[in-house]
Amino acid sequence: MTKVAAFVCSCGEEISKNVDVDAVVEHIKKMPSVIAVKHDSLCLPSGKEVIQETLAREDAERVVIAGCSPKLNEILFKRVLKDSKLNPYLLEMANIREQCAWVHPDKKNATDKAKALVSAAIEKAMKLEPIESASFTVNNSVLIIGAGVAGIQAAVDLADQGFKVYLVDRNPTIGGNTNRLYMAFPTDDCIFCVASSKILPGIRKCLYRSSLTLHPNIEVLTYSEIKKLEGSVGNFRATIEKKPKFVDERLCIACGRCSEVCPIEVPNEFNFGMNKRKAIYIPFSNAMPFTYIIDEKNCKFEACGKCRNICPTRAINFDQTTTELELKTGAVIVAIGFEEYVPDKISEYGFGIYKNVVTQSYLARMLDPTGPTHGKTVRLSDGEEAKRILMIQCVGSRDKKTNWYCSGICCMFALKHAILMKEKNPDTDIIISYMDIRTPGDYESYYNKARELGVTFLRGRPAEIAEDPQTKQVIAKIEDTVSGGTAEYPVDLVVLSSALVPSKGTEDLAKILKIEVNGETGFVKQLYPKLKTVDTRIKGIYVCGAATGPKDIPQSVTEGSAAASRTASILTQGTSRDLAIAVVDENACIGCEICEKVCPHLAIRMIAKDEKKIAQVSALECNGCGVCSANCLIGAIQLKHSGLEQLFSYLSGLLTEVKKNGLRPIIICFACDECGYAAIDVAGINKLQYPANAFVVRVPCLGRISALEIFKALEGGADGVLLVGCMPDRCHYVRGNQWSQVHLEITKAILRAIGLNENKVNMCTLLSAEPTKFVDAINEMIKNLSSS
Numbered sequence: 002m003t004k005v006a007a008f009v010c011s012c013g014e015e016i017s018k019n020v021d022v023d024a025v026v027e028h029i030k031k032m033p034s035v036i037a038v039k040h041d042s043l044c045l046p047s048g049k050e051v052i053q054e055t056l057a058r059e060d061a062e063r064v065v066i067a068g069c070s071p072k073l074n075e076i077l078f079k080r081v082l083k084d085s086k087l088n089p090y091l092l093e094m095a096n097i098r099e100q101c102a103w104v105h106p107d108k109k110n111a112t113d114k115a116k117a118l119v120s121a122a123i124e125k126a127m128k129l130e131p132i133e134s135a136s137f138t139v140n141n142s143v144l145i146i147g148a149g150v151a152g153i154q155a156a157v158d159l160a161d162q163g164f165k166v167y168l169v170d171r172n173p174t175i176g177g178n179t180n181r182l183y184m185a186f187p188t189d190d191c192i193f194c195v196a197s198s199k200i201l202p203g204i205r206k207c208l209y210r211s212s213l214t215l216h217p218n219i220e221v222l223t224y225s226e227i228k229k230l231e232g233s234v235g236n237f238r239a240t241i242e243k244k245p246k247f248v249d250e251r252l253c254i255a256c257g258r259c260s261e262v263c264p265i266e267v268p269n270e271f272n273f274g275m276n277k278r279k280a281i282y283i284p285f286s287n288a289m290p291f292t293y294i295i296d297e298k299n300c301k302f303e304a305c306g307k308c309r310n311i312c313p314t315r316a317i318n319f320d321q322t323t324t325e326l327e328l329k330t331g332a333v334i335v336a337i338g339f340e341e342y343v344p345d346k347i348s349e350y351g352f353g354i355y356k357n358v359v360t361q362s363y364l365a366r367m368l369d370p371t372g373p374t375h376g377k378t379v380r381l382s383d384g385e386e387a388k389r390i391l392m393i394q395c396v397g398s399r400d401k402k403t404n405w406y407c408s409g410i411c412c413m414f415a416l417k418h419a420i421l422m423k424e425k426n427p428d429t430d431i432i433i434s435y436m437d438i439r440t441p442g443d444y445e446s447y448y449n450k451a452r453e454l455g456v457t458f459l460r461g462r463p464a465e466i467a468e469d470p471q472t473k474q475v476i477a478k479i480e481d482t483v484s485g486g487t488a489e490y491p492v493d494l495v496v497l498s499s500a501l502v503p504s505k506g507t508e509d510l511a512k513i514l515k516i517e518v519n520g521e522t523g524f525v526k527q528l529y530p531k532l533k534t535v536d537t538r539i540k541g542i543y544v545c546g547a548a549t550g551p552k553d554i555p556q557s558v559t560e561g562s563a564a565a566s567r568t569a570s571i572l573t574q575g576t577s578r579d580l581a582i583a584v585v586d587e588n589a590c591i592g593c594e595i596c597e598k599v600c601p602h603l604a605i606r607m608i609a610k611d612e613k614k615i616a617q618v619s620a621l622e623c624n625g626c627g628v629c630s631a632n633c634l635i636g637a638i639q640l641k642h643s644g645l646e647q648l649f650s651y652l653s654g655l656l657t658e659v660k661k662n663g664l665r666p667i668i669i670c671f672a673c674d675e676c677g678y679a680a681i682d683v684a685g686i687n688k689l690q691y692p693a694n695a696f697v698v699r700v701p702c703l704g705r706i707s708a709l710e711i712f713k714a715l716e717g718g719a720d721g722v723l724l725v726g727c728m729p730d731r732c733h734y735v736r737g738n739q740w741s742q743v744h745l746e747i748t749k750a751i752l753r754a755i756g757l758n759e760n761k762v763n764m765c766t767l768l769s770a771e772p773t774k775f776v777d778a779i780n781e782m783i784k785n786l787s788s789s
Contacts, residue, residue, distance in 0.1 A: 169222045679769035
């Protein structure tokens with residue numbers, strides 16, 4: 002038999018005052034092939050020395066530590082095993098402090114429970130197998146999708162660290178939404194600043210002179226979109242479609258002769274149609290790359306040819322076609338930003354009906370001296386100066402009919418523009434109609450400055466907007482919620498502070514990358530919005546900036562750097578890992594694809610092998626949750642260290658011992674290794690008492706438990722089973738607890754069908770800070786089972 006060394010810690014007197022440690026040691030000594038050692042404090046240097054000396058002397062093959070919670074010292078004891086030349090995964094811990102001595106004041110009951118927990122740990126330890134580490138080759142290049150401020154920041158950070166960066170944007174130029182905004186808050190300077198790089202040191206540089214396109218580690222691919230992504234972290238393969246510009250960027254010197262002779266004029270979409278551009282054009286004055294592009298829809302090409310004929314460098318090529326590139330990359334960063342909501346569906350505001358109703362983006366282009374009105378705020382109906390302006394906040398935001406969320410920075414757009422106009426022309430009459438002004442932190446200074454400059458703030462929303470057909474003034478009827486009165490406000494220009502929504506194509510891109518979008522907002526979904534703000538559910542794919550929701554420039558830049566840091570971390574140190582993952586029995590696998598579909602991190606793919614389809618686990622992507630194992634119909638995929646053999650051995654050792662003491666009903670608590678187990682530990686830390694006939698079985702995720710494990714516990718003598726895990730939508734493995742809920746309902750249905758009490762099984766979801774929920778759930782279950 003496998004030789005096991007079991008060490009029992011008295012933890013000073015923290016364990017021994019409620020548990021007869023000597024009795025536990027004597028109990029262990031009666032087990033075959035088990036060495037029992039008692040120590041006062043195993044976690045101290047003297048305890049570690051005892052462990053190492055015992056392992057060297059006794060040549061033990063497995064180790065059990067009975068003492069404090071594994072959440073505290075499991076890593077420490079694994080290091081001790083490793084230093085003793087023993088595989089660290091040949092360790093099992095029995096929690097006889099937090100989940101025994103601290104919660105059960107009756108010494109006999111606590112001691113009996115400690116014996117059972119140690120017996121179970123020993124039985125499981127005998128079935129443990131060594132888990133080795135493996136090294137993987139990764140590609141040290143990074144694909145960044147979206148070249149706005151967040152994507153550019155990530156690109157510069159990574160390129161300066163030596164990583165090859167492919168910066169892809171579907172637009173002809175880089176810079177994103179900021180290109181249209183003129184001035185930026187909170188610095189009140191021009192919008193074109195980006196972080197400086199190693200090749201041009203400093204604090205910041207104008208985008209056009211940042212030499213971003215000349216950085217030796219950055220390859221900019223504009224007018225390009227990703228069409229396919231295959232592979233996994235470290236070794237992605239991306240297919241990029243690059244549309245033709247019909248101008249060779251390497252030859253174009255931006256002399257402008259082509260545009261001068263072009264006979265075709267069309268509305269300029271960059272300026273929202275407020276002026277015209279030619280069919281061959283540079284999108285805006287500070288465009289990067291600063292080269293011309295031909296509008297394929299409006300150019301007559303060979304039927305005209307004037308631009309090609311006059312080009313001094315022969316840069317114009319009508320024969321350019323769409324091309325495909327395949328890029329090999331180790332990681333992907335999504336930085337696709339947001340778009341301004343087009344409020345034409347909100348008919349009461351008149352956008353798209355009256356020319357003098359615009360959005361803040363239109364106004365930003367007017368205020369720009371290089372814009373369509375050369376810095377003048379005018380009425381679009383006749384080009385006359387707008388002397389009275391009404392801004393309406395929360396258009397399409399905080400509205401269940403359009404977008405329920407607050408867009409966060411719309412108030413700042415309005416305040417910034419109001420201040421710019423007041424500073425330029427103090428006589429301009431500006432009214433801001435609002436529900437709430439939201440200016441967190443230092444942004445409150447903008448609100449104060451706007452008031453000092455004479456901007457009028459009117460709390461209320463317009464009920465109706467109409468246009469005077471004679472004067473072309475817009476008449477807004479607004480109810481003042483402060484005074485309770487309603488008044489009409491004739492103005493020259495209405496500016497709508499429109500909601501900020503996901504970029505077009507966000508959902509399609511998410512499908513290509515197999516990442517998730519937020520079902521309520523449509524933005525890219527973060528793995529965990531509190532702590533994993535730039536991670537997605539796919540390892541190696543990160544997200545930053547306004548791709549996850551509206552953000553200002555400082556937030557976007559910060560997240561760009563964060564995404565770069567996460568990417569650099571995984572590419573530099575993520576080349577090796579312990580293989581505590583799911584493994585497939587290729588002979589047993591029938592290729593049903595269930596495991597592939599339920600894997601929360603998409604770490605399983607079906608492959609063809611020996612003329613049949615089987616599942617294959619990506620070692621770098623698997624997080625070891627066990628959801629696949631619980632859902633495999635024939636047990637062909639198992640989780641190392643928490644397979645059926647180990648779990649069943651633990652249950653057998655536990656229940657065999659528990660049934661001897663006669664304490665009923667016996668409750669088995671399958672607890673996830675995250676919030677579930679932690680909450681039970683916290684109950685112990687706070688000395689919250691509960692009956693000693695509740696026994697915790699630790700599993701990596703509640704999704705690891707299927708009806709099979711539940712019925713195995715009941716078959717072995719348990720009177721009830723309680724599943725203890727994370728709150729819904731807060732599972733550490735995305736949706737493991739949702740699958741456990743499915744198996745719970747299956748189990749209840751079977752119990753009903755065979756005439757047994759379905760309340761034998763139940764579920765408790767909680768946060769680690771909610772130990773009383775566990776205690777209440779155990780007491781309620783024991784009460785119900787005792788009375789039935």
